[in-house]
Structure formats: C-alpha cells, structure tokens
Amino acid sequence: MSAASLRRAVRESVGGLPREFWWLWTSTLVNRLGAFVATFMALYLTLERGYSASFAGLVAALHGLGGVISSLVAGVMTDRLGRRPTMLAAQASTAVSVALLGFMQHPAAIAAVALLVGMASNASRPAVQAMMADIVRPEDRVRAFALNYWAINLGFAVSAAVAGFVAEYSYLAGFLGEAVLTLVCAVLVFVKLPESRPERTGRAAAAEPETRLGTVLRDGRFMGVVGLSFLISLVFTQGSVGLPVAMGSAGFTPGDYGLVIAVNGFLIVALQIPVTRFIEHRDPQRLLVLSALLAGYGFGLTAFAGSIGVYALTVCVWTLAEIINSPTQMSLVVRLSPVHGRGRYQGVYTLSWAVASLVAPLMAGYVIDRFGAGWLWGATAVLGTVAAAGYWALMRGLPAGDAHAVAKGTSTAAADREDLAAGTESRTGV
Template identity: 85%
Template sequence: MSVAGLRRAARESVSGLPREFWWLWTSTLVNRLGAFVATFMTLYLTLERGYSASFVGLVVALHGLGGVVSSLVAGVLTDRLGRRPTLMAAQASTAFSVALLGFMEQPAAIAAVALLVGMTSNASRPAVQAMMADIVRPADRVRAFALNYWAINLGFAVSATVAGFVAEYSYLAGFLGEAALTLVCAVLVYVKLPESRPERTAAEVADAGPEIGLGTVLRDGRFMGVVGLSFLISLIFMQGSFGLPLAMGAAGFSTADYGLVIGVNGLLIVLLQIPVTRFIEHRDPQRLLVISALLAGYGFGLTAFGGSVWSLALTVCVWTLAEIVNSPTQMGLVARLSPLHGRGRYQGMYTMSWAVASLVAPLMAGFAIEHFGAAWLWGSTAFLGTLAAAGYWLLMRGLPAEGPGGVEGSAEPAEPAVAAELRPKAASGS
C-alpha cells in the first residue's frame, strides 16, 4: 500500500468519532501508561519485601476479588449517579489507594490495601464502557471499542518497559507515578467530559415499567449467555499470563524466553488492531465471534506442540489474532444488548466476568500443570474454545440485524441519547 493509501486508511479509522470520545480515549491511554501495580505487584512483594509465594498468591487473589466486588457496585453507581461522577470517584480513589500501598509494610495492611486497589481500579470500567456507548453512534461502536483497546495495549506496552527501569531505582517511585497519572485522568474527566447518561423524556417516565436493576440483568437470558461466554474466553486468554509462563518454566525456558514470546502479543495488537478492525467492522458479528473463539482455543492448544521459542511465538500470533477480533466485537455486542437506561449495570456484570476469570485462571493453570501436565491445560483451552464457539453460534441465532442506526426493534434511538453538550455543533442547527 502506498503512503497516501496508508494515510487515507488512518484517517478513515479515526474519522467520524465525537471529540468527547477522544478525551475518554486519552484518559484510557494515560491511565494505562501508569499501570505499575498490576505489572510489578508479584516482583515487588517477592524481591523487595521478601514475602513467600503463598502470601503473594493471597494478595493477588484479594486484588482480583476487589475487582469482582466493585464491578457490580460501580455498574449500579454508573446508572444512578452518572458516568462522570463514578469515573472521577474511581480514579481519584485509585490514585489514593495505589499511593497508600507503596507505604504499607505490615502483611495485613498490604493485603487490605491490595483489596482496596483491586476495588477502586476496576470500578472505572463500567463507567468508561457505558459512556463510550452513550457518545458513539451504534454503527461506529466496534471501531471505537477497538481504538480504546488499542490504547490500553499501547499504554501497557510503554508502561511495562518504563516501569521496569523505574522499579530498579525505586518501587515506591512506581507506585507514586501510577497514582499521579491516575489523578491526571480524574482531572481530565472533570475538565473535558460532561455527563453522558441519557435522561428519560416525559413520555419515557410516564410509560416506564419497573426500574432496571441487577435482577433485570440476571433475568436477561441472552445477555447472561454473553457474560458466561465472556468468562470462558477470558479463561482462555488469561493463560497467556498464567499458564504459559508456568508451562515454559517447567519445560526449562528462561524468563527472558517468556518475555520474548509474550511480547509478540502486545506488538501484534499495537500493529494490527486498527487495520484488522477496519476489515471486520461491518461483518457478521456471529461469525467473527465463532471464528475468534476457535482461534483462541486452538491457538493456545497448539502450545502443547511448541518446542522452541519461535514455535511458541507462532502460537501467540494465532491467539492474538483471536483477541484482536474478539474484544471489540464482543464489547460491541454487550453495548448492543444493554438497554439505554441500564448500561451501567449491564457493563458492570460484563466486567465482572473478566474479574472472576482472573481469579479462576491461575488456579486452573496451576492445578492442571501440577497434577496432569501442561498438555492437559492446552487441551482444555481447545475444548473451552470449541464450547464458546458453539455458544456464540447458538446465542446469536435470531438476533435482529443491526443497521446503521442501531438494533432493529430495540428501544435505542437511531442517535445515541446523550447530553445536549455532547451533540456535534453542526447537528444542532443554527
């Protein structure tokens, strides 16, 4: 492709999205640039503090448990208080708790604050995803979610490299640096992002049925099916962080070998997320989700046959492509199935599926490798991928086609119902 063609493709990838989306995108990027705790928690507790592996496992589990709890609570707050105050509160409290964690010395205090960090850092996700669904047209949501996911991975790739050098100097500096950047995000939200929660019209208030609650979400069979499938897919993808290093270590590979192999994942996402999303943006989401589930399951399954760094890197290429396709497509489906005035609760339930998977995945990897061997773990990922693919195929049968204005037959209007200040100037008339 020529330089002019590349420029045109880049313009098309980012054009048509509202200004507020880009401020939200910037907030995501800045937040991930400061991702120190999630990356270096284990090394900090073992190398700097000298704690045992069992205590480190407890702390990491508590951090994950905090995310499970906060997902539902933050989802409710996102609908009741609004996206903006929930997001600001989550980021400000994350900044405080991360800074506090850097000063904790007693084991009980470290465990308690790690739980708090898990709760606060995960609380922003339902608000971010609900706000994105509010301010972006339905036809552009897959592209918007893909760009946001790209920002997450770009920020993480940069932060992991920089934080490694910072950790050699001072772990405390890493904690304080993350706290400062998270506080910058809170200020950015306060200054640049107005509230986007759709307000009910007089007719909607008059015709309103029972208020949407968590019970409504739990009774939504199709959506809870998506949550269950998200959990299965998460179990698969998280083996890149839990099962893969364990299996490579048991096979005699070094930590540098693992770093090289897993680095392929981040590099491919940064390079391919936007062009692949342009290719899949208007294609059948059922087919995309089925294919991505199979690629994920069998991509990890191929790890059983990887005898060298380069063969393992090739398996990472397979499941990374699945990740690139699955993530924005699934998030678009979640936004599509979420009712207009219940997006926070629906997004909170979806976020919880990933948080629960982060608790189960390391247990699954450790148990399978210790008792049966790594081959059984990779065989189980292939089975889970097949199960998820069948689930997506069954779940999305009969789902009304989504046109340029939204989902056919849904209660969502053709234009996202957003606050007046979010509407483009040109659309407001003169």
C-alpha cells in the first residue's frame, strides 16, 4: 500500500467526526487504561488476601449485580439530568469507591464496596452511548461506535499488561491508579464536553410522547434486540469464563490461556477499524446474522481443540464475530431509540450485557461440571444459531430509518428534527 493510499484510508477511517466525539473517545481510552479492579480482583482476593475462590466468585457476582442495577437507573438519569451530569456523577463515584475498595479489610465491607464499584463503573455507559448518538451523524455511527470499541480494547490491553507489573509491586497502587485515571476522565468530561441532550420543545414535544421505562419494555422490536443481545453476550462471555475452565481441565496452564485470549485483544486492535470500513454501509441484517453464526460456531469449534494453535484459531473466528457485531448492533439500538429516550433505551440495552455477566459463569460451571466442556461448546453453537434466526426475523421489514439522513448527508440534529416532525424516529414495532 502506497503512502497516499494509507493516508486516504486513515482519513476515511477517522475523518469527518466531530471534535466532541474525539474528546468522548479520549475519555473512554483513559477510563479503560485504568481498568485494574475488573481484571485483577480475583487474584487480589485469593493471592493477596487469602480468601477462597468461592468468596472471589461472590464478590465478582456482586460487582456484576451492581452493573445490573445501575443500567436502568443511569438510563433514566441520562434522559432526565443529561448525559454530562450522569457521566460526571458516575466517574466521580467510581473513583471514590475504587479507592475505598483498596483499603477495605473485612469480607462484608469488601463485598459491599464491590457492589458500589459495579454500580458506579457501569453507570456512565448509557450516557456515553447516548451522547455519541447525539453528536455523530447517522451515516457515521457504525464507524464511531467501532472506534469507541477499539479504544476500549486498546485501553484494556495496555492496562492489563501494565497493571500486572503494578500488582507485583502493590495491589493498593493499582486501586489508587484506577481512581486517579477515572478522575482524569471526569475532568475531561467536565472541561471538554458540552451537554448534548436534545431539548423537548415545539413540535418535537408534540410529535414524540415522553419516554418512560414502561415505554421501552413495551417496544417489542427493541426488546427483541435486547433479548438477542443477551444470547450473544452469553456466548461471548464464555471467552473469559468457560474457556479458561475448559482449558484448565484439559491440562493447559494459565499462561497457555493467557496466550490464547491475547489473540482476541490483538485482533480487535488490528482489525476493528479496517473491518468496520468494509462493513459500515452494508446490510445490518446480514451482518448481525453472520456475526451470530460466527460467534456460536467459533466457540462451538472449541470442542475439537486439542492444542494452543487450534484454540487460538477458534478465538480468531469468534473475535471476527465480535468485531462485526458490536458496532452494527449499537447502531441498530440507536436507530430504534427515540431522540429523547436514548438514555433509557441505552440503559435497558446495557442491562442485557450486565445480566449475561451474571448468568454466563453459572451456565459454564453447571454445564462443565454436569456434562463436560463439549456440551458447553455445543450449547454456544445452538445459541448462536437461535440468535442468527432471531436477527433475521426481527429485521425483516425494518424501515430504512436513518437512511434518508444518510442519503442527504444531513447532521444528526437535522435528521432528528425530520424524524420528530414525522413523529416516528424509526420506532417501528412499538
């Protein structure tokens, strides 16, 4: 590839996005660079503090439960208070609770603060996703969500490596380091990001009824997307819960698992942007069906893995599914969400991943213990097939939605005004 072609590819990948998006992207990257607690909590509790694996699992479950609770609460706050105040409150609370967790000694105190950390750390997600939908043009949303997902994985990859060395020196330093970086993220939001919540005025207020949680739950098509997201999340989460257990049972070491799962992060960092350039204007129905099949059967192939190389190959398959699914599904969620209800819709969507993070470990442990790892991988293939059929059925007859904005090249605000005047905002199936 020539230098001119490379520059053109870079411009097409990152050009044309508003300045506010890049500050939001930067805050995401900074936040993920400090992801210490989620990565090293189990090791901290078992190796540093001497607690049992069962207690570490309980703490992880409470952390996930906090995310389930905050998904709905933060979604409502995002619509009522605004995107910026919700992000600031979530990040400040995360910094305080993470720092506090590092000083907790009693098991009950550790468990209680872990619940608070889970609530606080998950609370900013609906606001971030709603703000991204507010400030990015409809035709650029798949690319924007992909770039944000790339930042999440890049930050996590760097933080996992650096935090490992920090943990060898001091776990407390890791907790405090995450608290400091989260505060830096809050400062960026406070200084650089204006509020983006659309105001309910004039014809917009008359055309679009007020969105409540009940409105979201009665939106049949959208709740179908949430249900399918839950199934896909159950599959993807097995990379961090089922895969290490299965590899350990097969005689592989933690280092072997580390090498295999590193393929996932490397491929996302290397391929997310070029793959997104290829898929961003293609049929989302086909992309979601394809990603569900790749995820299900990518994990299903794990049943036949007997070496590190084959395990790594299966990771390549389901990582491609992850690269395709994440930005495409996020764009679909925005497309089905009314302008003034984006926070609640994003909150309920985030809930699907939070609940999956609770169910997936239980599912993996039960199936492996009772039937063996082969049955778990067979189950993922079934879940992927069901999800693919669900996406195919759900998106049949889905109107063009934001397609008119894409064709005209209009801004998000202009497209939203047109949708509100028509009283639709792509909410078919409500």
